[in-house]
Amino acid sequence: MSAMESMKNKIIEARGIFKSFTIGGKKLEVLKNLNFSVNEGEFVSIMGPSGCGKSTLLYLLGGLDIPTQGEVIFNSNSYNTMKEKDMSLIRRRQLGFVFQFYNLVPNLNVEDNILLPLLLDDKKPKHYEKDLKKILDIIGLNNWRKHTPRELSGGQQQRVAIARALLFEPKLILADEPIGNLDSKSGDEIMKLFKTINKEFDKTIIQVTHSNESANYGNRIIYLRDGVIEKDGAVKVG
Amino acid sequence: MSCFKLAFKLLKDNLKIYEHYLMVLVVTVATYYNFVAMRYNETYIQLANRLQSTAIASFTCGFVLLCTVIFFMWHSNGFFFKQRQKEIGLYLLMGISSSKIGMVFAIESFLLGALSIVIGLPLGILFSKLFFMLLGKAVSLNVEFPLTISFKAVLQLIIIFTLIFVFLAFKNYFEVKKSQLINMLNATKKNSTVPKLNYPKGFIGVILIIGGYIIGVNVRQQEFDLLLASMSTLIMVCLGTYLLFGSFLTIILSKLIKNVKFKYKNVRIIWLNNTFFRLKINYKTLAMTAILAASTVTAFSISLSFKQFADDNIIMESPYSFSYISNEAEVKQNVEKVINESKHQLIGVNEISFFVVDTKYLNKKHRIDHKNQAIVTSYSEIEKTLEFLNFKNKEIILDKIRPKENEVTFVLNANTIASPFFVKGEELSMNGRVYTVKEDIKVPFTGNIPTLGRKNIYVISDKEYDELKTSLLEITLNGVSITNPEESEDLISKVAEIVPGGFEKVYPYISQYVWEYYALGIFFFLGLFISVVFILATFSTLYFKILSNALLDRDQYIMLKKIGMSRKEVEKTVYVQVAMEFILPIIVGIIHSIVAMSMVEQIMNVKFTLQISSGIVLFALIITIFYLRLSKNYMKMVYQ
Numbered sequence: 118m119s120a121m122e123s124m125k126n127k128i129i130e131a132r133g134i135f136k137s138f139t140i141g142g143k144k145l146e147v148l149k150n151l152n153f154s155v156n157e158g159e160f161v162s163i164m165g166p167s168g169c170g171k172s173t174l175l176y177l178l179g180g181l182d183i184p185t186q187g188e189v190i191f192n193s194n195s196y197n198t199m200k201e202k203d204m205s206l207i208r209r210r211q212l213g214f215v216f217q218f219y220n221l222v223p224n225l226n227v228e229d230n231i232l233l234p235l236l237l238d239d240k241k242p243k244h245y246e247k248d249l250k251k252i253l254d255i256i257g258l259n260n261w262r263k264h265t266p267r268e269l270s271g272g273q274q275q276r277v278a279i280a281r282a283l284l285f286e287p288k289l290i291l292a293d294e295p296i297g298n299l300d301s302k303s304g305d306e307i308m309k310l311f312k313t314i315n316k317e318f319d320k321t322i323i324q325v326t327h328s329n330e331s332a333n334y335g336n337r338i339i340y341l342r343d344g345v346i347e348k349d350g351a352v353k354v355g
Numbered sequence: 356m357s358c359f360k361l362a363f364k365l366l367k368d369n370l371k372i373y374e375h376y377l378m379v380l381v382v383t384v385a386t387y388y389n390f391v392a393m394r395y396n397e398t399y400i401q402l403a404n405r406l407q408s409t410a411i412a413s414f415t416c417g418f419v420l421l422c423t424v425i426f427f428m429w430h431s432n433g434f435f436f437k438q439r440q441k442e443i444g445l446y447l448l449m450g451i452s453s454s455k456i457g458m459v460f461a462i463e464s465f466l467l468g469a470l471s472i473v474i475g476l477p478l479g480i481l482f483s484k485l486f487f488m489l490l491g492k493a494v495s496l497n498v499e500f501p502l503t504i505s506f507k508a509v510l511q512l513i514i515i516f517t518l519i520f521v522f523l524a525f526k527n528y529f530e531v532k533k534s535q536l537i538n539m540l541n542a543t544k545k546n547s548t549v550p551k552l553n554y555p556k557g558f559i560g561v562i563l564i565i566g567g568y569i570i571g572v573n574v575r576q577q578e579f580d581l582l583l584a585s586m587s588t589l590i591m592v593c594l595g596t597y598l599l600f601g602s603f604l605t606i607i608l609s610k611l612i613k614n615v616k617f618k619y620k621n622v623r624i625i626w627l628n629n630t631f632f633r634l635k636i637n638y639k640t641l642a643m644t645a646i647l648a649a650s651t652v653t654a655f656s657i658s659l660s661f662k663q664f665a666d667d668n669i670i671m672e673s674p675y676s677f678s679y680i681s682n683e684a685e686v687k688q689n690v691e692k693v694i695n696e697s698k699h700q701l702i703g704v705n706e707i708s709f710f711v712v713d714t715k716y717l718n719k720k721h722r723i724d725h726k727n728q729a730i731v732t733s734y735s736e737i738e739k740t741l742e743f744l745n746f747k748n749k750e751i752i753l754d755k756i757r758p759k760e761n762e763v764t765f766v767l768n769a770n771t772i773a774s775p776f777f778v779k780g781e782e783l784s785m786n787g788r789v790y791t792v793k794e795d796i797k798v799p800f801t802g803n804i805p806t807l808g809r810k811n812i813y814v815i816s817d818k819e820y821d822e823l824k825t826s827l828l829e830i831t832l833n834g835v836s837i838t839n840p841e842e843s844e845d846l847i848s849k850v851a852e853i854v855p856g857g858f859e860k861v862y863p864y865i866s867q868y869v870w871e872y873y874a875l876g877i878f879f880f881l882g883l884f885i886s887v888v889f890i891l892a893t894f895s896t897l898y899f900k901i902l903s904n905a906l907l908d909r910d911q912y913i914m915l916k917k918i919g920m921s922r923k924e925v926e927k928t929v930y931v932q933v934a935m936e937f938i939l940p941i942i943v944g945i946i947h948s949i950v951a952m953s954m955v956e957q958i959m960n961v962k963f964t965l966q967i968s969s970g971i972v973l974f975a976l977i978i979t980i981f982y983l984r985l986s987k988n989y990m991k992m993v994y995q
Contacts, residue, residue, distance in 0.1 A: 179917070208917070214917050221914075222911055222914070223911070224628040233624075236622050236624060237622055237924060239620075242619050
C-alpha cells in the first residue's frame with residue numbers, strides 16, 4: 118500500500134466477522150474471524166475456491182445478510198446498529214450492485230432499468246436526464262435506451278446493470294462474478310469498463326471472481342480459503 | 356424405492372405447500388356429500404316430487420357445483436405442477452426416467468385426492484345434521500329431515516371424486532412424460548411478450564358492457580321481451596368483459612406506462628409492467644373471475660331476496676285464515692256462531708267490498724289484466740285491510756297511493772309473484788271512464804283465492820267508488836282470522852254448509868300456493884349453498900393463479916431488494932399488483948351483479964336494497980380476507 122493510499126479514508130471495514138449456517142442440524146462455519154478494510158478508490162478482488170465464502174462475504178459487505186458475530190462498518194457506521202429501512206437506503210444510495218446474472222427487470226426498458234434506484238428514492242427522473250445520458254455514453258448503449266433486456270446480448274445487459282449501479286454516484290460498487298456468465302471478449306470489455314469507472318470516476322470496487330485475468334484489472338487481491346484470509350496483497354503489475 | 360413409497364414420502368414432505376388446496380378439497384368433499392345426501396333424503400324426495408322445479412334446480416346446482424370444483428382442481432393442479440417443474444427437472448437430470456417420475460407425481464396427486472376424501476367425507480357426515488337443520492329452517496316447513504348416513508351418497512361421491520382424481524393423475528403423468536429437461540429447469544425464466552393493442556376490440560368491449568347495462572336497467576321501463584333482454588344482457592356483458600380485460604385494460608395500462616409522470620411515482624412502474632406484460636396470458640382468468648364473481652354475488656343476493664320475498668308474499672297470498680263471499684247479515688251471524696262453537700277463537704273479520712269490471716289500457720300492447728277484467732275498490736277498503744292486517748309500513752304506503760279524481764292505484768293480483776310490466780302513468784278505461792295509474796304496488800287484499808285472486812285491483816277514490824256503486828253489483832268478501840287456522844278443515848266444512856254457493860264461495864286456509872314458497876325456500880338454500888362453494892372455488896383458483904405469478908416474479912423482487920428496495924416498498928408494490936389481478940375483476944363482477952339484481956328488482960317489482968347490500972358487504976368481507984392472505988403469501992414467496 119503506497120503512502121498516498123494509506124492516507125485515503127477507509128470506506129468499509131470488516132471487524133472480527135464470523136458467519137455460520139445450520140444445514141441439516143449441523144453448524145457450518147463459512148467465515149471465521151475476518152478482519153480487513155478497504156480504502157476509497159481501491160479496486161479489490163476477492164478470490165478463492167468454490168465454497169470458501171467469497172459471495173457470503175460480499176453479501177455481508179453489502180448488508181444483504183448479517184454476520185453471526187462481528188460487524189461491518191461502512192462510512193464509519195456499523196450495519197449492526199441500523200434498521201432495515203436505513204439499510205435499504207444505504208444499498209440504494211451509497212452502494213452499487215452488479216451480479217453475475219445481471220438481475221434486470223425483464224419487462225422494463227434499458228432506461229427504466231437504470232432509473233430504478235432513483236424511482237425507489239422518489240426522485241424525479243427528469244432531473245437526472247444529463248446523468249443518464251452520460252452513463253449511457255460510458256456504457257455505449259445510448260441507442261438502446263428504449264429496448265428491453267431480452268433484446269440485448271449478455272454483455273450489453275451487464276453494462277445496463279453497471280449503469281444502474283452507477284446512477285446514484287455510489288461510494289462503493291460490489292460485483293458478484295460480474296463476468297462469470299460472459300464470453301471472454303464481452304468479459305474483457307466489462308472489466309475495462311470497471312477499470313475506467315475505478316480510475317476515472319474514482320469509485321471503489323470490490324468484486325468476487327474466479328478468474329485471475331479479471332482480478333488483475335484491480336489493484337488488490339484478497340484470497341480466501343476455508344473461511345479465513347489466506348493472502349491479502351497488491352496486484353503485481355506486469 | 357418404489358414409486359408408491361416415493362410418492363407417499365413426497366406427499367408427506369410437501370404437505371405444507373398443499374395446505375390451502377387440501378383445505379378447499381376437504382370442504383368441497385364435505386359440502387358435496389351433503390348436497391348428494393339431500394337428494395337422497397326421503398323428506399326432500401317427497402318435496403321434490405310435488406315440485407318439479409326443485410328437482411331441476413337441485414340438479415342444475417349439482418352440475419354447476421361439480422363444474423366449479425373441476426375448474427378449481429384443474430387450475431390449482433397446474434399451479435403445483437409449475438411450482439415443482441424445477442424439482443422434476445432435477446429428477447430427470449439424475450437420470451430417473453420421465454415415465455417413472457410421471458408415475459410418482461400421478462400417485463402423489465391421487466393420494467392427495469384420496470386424503471381429501473378420507474378427511475372430507477366423515478366431516479361431511481358429521482355436519483349433515485346441521486345442514487339438514489338449516490334446510491328445514493330454510494323451507495319453513497315444520498318437518499324434520501332425519502339424519503341418516505346415505506350410503507348411496509357416499510358411493511356416488513367416492514365414484515365421482517375418484518374419477519376426477521384419476522383423471523388429474525393421468526394428466527400429471529402425461530405432462531411429466533412429455534416434458535423436456537431444459538424447459539423444466541428454466542420453467543421460471545419464461546419471458547412474457549408485449550401484448551398487442553387492439554383499439555377497436557377494446558372499445559367494442561366497453562360498448563357491449565354499457566349496452567348490456569342499458570338493456571338491463573331499462574327492461575321494465577321499455578317493456579323488452581324478458582327472455583330476449585336477459586339473454587342479450589348476459590351475452591353482451593360476458594363478451595364485453597372478455598374484451599375489457601383482453602383489450603381495453605391493455606390499452607389503459609399501455610397509456611399509463613407511457614405516462615412518465617404516473618409511472619415514475621411510487622415505483623408504480625413495477626406493478627404496472629408486471630400486470631401489463633402478463634395480461635396476454637392472464638386476461639381470460641381475470642374475465643372468468645369477474646363473471647364468476649358476478650354470478651356468486653347475484654346468486655347470493657337473490658337467494659337472500661327470495662327468502663325475504665317469500666316471507667313478505669305469504670301475507671299477500673294468504674291474508675286471512677279463511678274467507679267467504681256473502682253480504683247477507685244472517686249468513687255472517689251464522690258463520691260467527693259456528694266459529695264460536697268450534698275449538699277455534701275468532702280474532703277478527705275484515706269485510707271488503709269491490710266490483711269486477713272490464714278494463715282496457717289505451718296505449719299498452721301487452722295484456723295487463725287477466726281476461727281484461729279487474730277488481731275495483733275504494734281507498735277506504737284498502738286502508739281498512741292494511742289496518743286489519745297491521746301491514747308493515749302501512750302509513751307510508753297509504754299516503755303514497757291515495758288516488759285523486761280520475762286516478763287509480765294499481766295493486767298486482769295475489770296469484771302473480773312478479774310482473775315485468777310497468778303501468779305507472781298509463782291510461783286505462785274502466786266502466787266508460789278514463790283513469791291514469793298513479794302508483795303500481797303490491798299489498799294484500801283478497802288473497803290468492805280462485806278466480807278473484809287472479810284479478811288485479813284498481814283503487815279509486817271513495818267519492819268515485821260511491822258513484823259507481825249505483826250502477827254495479829257489489830261483492831263482499833269476508834276475510835276471517837281465527838286461532839289455529841292449520842286445523843280448520845272441519846270448521847270450513849261447516850261454514851260451507853251455511854254460505855250460499857258452498858265451497859265455491861268459501862276459500863279455506865290450506866292451498867297449493869304454499870308449496871311455491873317452500874320451493875322458494877329451497878332455491879334460497881341452494882343459492883346460498885352454491886354461493887359458498889362458488890366463492891371458495893373461484894377465489895382459490897385465482898389464489899393459486901396469482902401465486903404462480905409470484906414464482907415468476909421472485910427473481911425480480913430479490914433483485915429489487917438487493918438494489919435497495921425496502922420490505923415496505925416491496926410490500927406496497929405487491930399489494931397493488933395483487934389488487935390489480937384480484938380485486939379489479941371482482942369489482943367489475945360486483946358492478947355486473949348490481950345490474951343483474953336491478954333487473955330482478957324490476958321484474959319482481961320489489962326493492963331488495965338490504966339483501967343486495969348485505970350480499971355485497973359479505974362478499975367484500977370474504978374478498979378482503981382472501982386478498983390479505985394472498986398478498987401475505989405472495990410477499991412470503993418473493994421476499995423470503
